[in-house]
Amino acid sequence: MKRLIAFIVVILFAGLAYAHEGMQHVMGTVTAVTADSITVKAINGTTQTVVLNTQTKYSKGTSAIAQKDIKVGDHVAVHASKKGEQLIAAEIKVGTMQGTGDMKGMHGEMNGMDMSGAKSK
Incomplete structure (x- = not known):
């Protein structure tokens, strides 16, 4: 099942991956928020802390x-x-996850995804 989800995500976003050169994307659930950072548990189970600033x-x-x-x-x-x-x-979009990875309430473009740390079983 995880492979199927990963395959679907790759297919959906592969063509968009070059739109934001130099940008990385993290999708998941917020596990911590401070004045200058947000920590997200990604869909693949990894945890990533992202720095916030006045331009975010x-x-x-x-x-x-x-x-x-x-x-x-x-x-x-x-x-x-x-x-x-x-x-x-640069940007944080808040939405609701439903089903197998759909993010409802995410209007606008998803311009790629960094899956270099993704693991398959």
Whole structure:
């Protein structure tokens, strides 16, 4: 089942992967939020901490939200750039996950996904 989901994700997003050169994407559930970072447990089970700054944009559906509106347990798609060993969030989209990996409430483009750390069983 995990292979099927991974295959579907790769097929859906493979053509879009080049749209944001240099950007990485993390999708999953928020496990921690601080004033300057967000930690996300990704769909593949890994945990990633992403740095927030004054240029980070936040949205839920088609509406802009504030950083304070992001809570532990929220499902997010994070678009980030890598600087050294850190991921710096450019945009965080909040949505709801339903079924096998669909993210409802994520309006707009998903411009790729970094699956270099993904493992298959």
